[in-house]
Amino acid sequence: MRELKIAVVGGGAAGMLASIVAARNGAEVLVLEQLPRVGKKLLATGNGRCNLTNINMNIRSFHGSNVNFAISALKKFDQRSAMDFFEDLGIHCVVEGEGKVFPASGQASSVLDVLRFEMERLGVKEICDARVESVSYGKKGFKINVKDRDSMWVDKVILTTGGKANPSLGANGSGYELAKAFGHKIIEPFPSLVKLKLDAPFLKSLSGAKIDGEAAIEVDGKVLRKESGEILFTDYGLSGPPVMQLSRIAGEHLRMGKRVNIALDLFPDMSFEELEDLLERRTYLREDKPFDFSFVGLINKRFINVLLKEAGISDLHMPCRYVTEDDMKAIANKMKRWVMSVSGTQSWSEAQVTAGGVDVSHINPETMESKIAPGLYFAGEIIDIDGDCGGFNLQWAWSSGYIAGLSASSK
Ligand SMILES: Cc1cc2nc3c(=O)[nH]c(=O)nc-3n(C[C@H](O)[C@H](O)[C@H](O)COP(=O)(O)OP(=O)(O)OC[C@H]3O[C@@H](n4cnc5c(N)ncnc54)[C@H](O)[C@@H]3O)c2cc1C
Structure with missing residues (x-):
């Protein structure tokens, strides 16, 4: 019997990974995605080939107001863990110049396909065209208001709404408002890899x-x-x-x-x-x-x-x-x-990544849980951590998504 009901807000790289890990750990998981389908940005990564990680992982390739925040997650679910995770799902990983890792298929769509296949296998519920307008805390846990839908109640929430980079692919900064409602501070975002x-x-x-x-x-x-x-x-x-x-x-x-x-x-x-x-x-x-x-x-x-x-x-x-x-x-x-x-x-529409985001001083680096609102977790680009070109940003999405999914679903 599933005990915990977890809502993952944002069906991008971090959200999909978090949903799989939480479902494998026994939770009932639903992914709320504002676009008609999950993983739109993933399809555009690596010029359509998805540079999913880099074998030369080093904290010097990451940035943020307190970049050391990322060390624990990047160690617990490192590049090797990410490659093993994807190999297990069927992605044969190949290493190219400068340590960049790609799927042997050369298709970002194959990475999205295997993630979605695993989500379906585990019974993760994908709810698309579901724009989350507010998240609040009440007697029955977290109340989530979704545009043009009935509100829902869940035990825990993982915010994986991304940053502001390339809004045509989904993320548009709306997650910052959701985080601010709980008292989280936002480090002013600016375009990076631009x-x-x-x-x-x-x-x-x-x-x-x-x-x-x-x-x-x-x-x-x-x-x-x-x-x-x-x-x-x-x-x-x-x-x-x-x-x-x-x-x-x-x-x-x-x-x-x-x-x-x-x-x-x-x-x-x-x-x-x-x-x-x-x-x-x-x-x-x-x-x-x-x-x-x-x-x-x-x-x-x-x-x-x-x-x-x-x-x-x-x-x-x-x-x-x-x-x-x-x-x-x-x-x-x-x-x-x-x-x-x-x-x-150049502007947000040209940027690959967001620098800035939810201030890490109010997030526990070991669990990705909010220090202000227990039961609320963060992962991916919404957090004030960004990486260099070369697979580092997706690795951050996988690592933080893994930690958030695991800790949210732990009893
Ligand atoms: C063109 C391009 C190429 C890139 N190539 C690479 C690469 O090869 N390697 C690499 O490491 N990185 C790459 N990146 C960066 C990488 O894609 C991102 O850092 C990563 O996808 C972030 O994952 P995320 O899950 O945090 O956010 P996103 O992937 O942005 O996902 C966030 C999701 O949340 C949804 N959402 C937002 N607000 C709401 C809301 N209120 N309600 C419901 N849903 C919501 C969005 O629609 C979106 O689907 C690239 C980025 C771009 C733009």
Whole structure:
């Protein structure tokens, strides 16, 4: 006989995992999802392939006002546990570059399929098109009001409504209001893993051009983080994996009113002197060549004029014989340290993750239970914990979902 009735509010990654764990532990579980079906965001993860975890798990890949809060959950249900959990459900996991783990099927939909199959097998009740408008505590336990439906009573509630990132996939911040009603504080959310906007005159002419290089975020002149890989110029700023990875630290400091720059190194594998030597050799190879033409074959042609102008070269077509040592130093300098001012991040609709959320100081890290409202639990992106790109955010959803599901269903 089932004793505990648990409502999981939000049928995303964290909610589905929590519901399975709680049902396996003997609870009667219902998942309330506002969309017509559960797991919509999961289908979009990893460009439709679902980067479900990362074998190189480290707390340094996570962020939040008190990131150490996440350590216990990430240890109790770690990346190996997540892979075993999914292998058991039928997902053969493959490890790709930088430790990223994907289903061998290459389909995020297969991850959703096995989760739903297991939920059904365990008798988890999915109630879709069910937007939870309020949760309160009364004599019969928790009272849940769902839009256009009768209210229901349950013994325990797990809030897994996600954050605010990419509202077209479901989460829109409504969970924060549910948490606030119990007295939980919300650390102001801001978009993370998102493209950066720049203040620069040349963006239109470079839109769509890519470089392989290194990007560094500098705040008040100090380098805070570097990432390398493919950097894409857009008509508003920069995109690409290194930029997305740096966006959290940029967004965090912009919100504090700090001056944030991004510095690109187009030749991270060469020292300044090596690059200067290379440019010198190429320039004096054919002294009659126009200076701008001497860069053809070295860098993407779309960058040549912009870089030369940015380096303060006024006559772009001068024959190479007239190029001075100072010109050479200026252009080498620009290629090694091309500094641009970051004016902001793109909006929620473009963001992959939410930084900020329910303040962890009122959540027990061992159980994910509210310290204010016993019987209320949290898991996933709704909590003020976010991860880097690479499978870390889903791992947080699995780990915290596991702990919340297990502790909510324990007698
Ligand atoms: C495009 C994209 C790609 C991504 N790729 C990856 C990746 O490859 N690897 C990775 O680790 N992370 C990735 N992420 C991040 C990851 O998907 C999220 O961190 C993770 O899904 C969060 O899980 P969650 O269950 O906490 O929230 P969500 O998955 O957002 O689920 C929350 C659910 O709650 C529902 N809900 C909200 N409010 C209510 C309410 N009031 N009543 C009822 N239901 C409600 C929502 O509709 C939603 O279904 C990606 C994100 C995006 C947007």
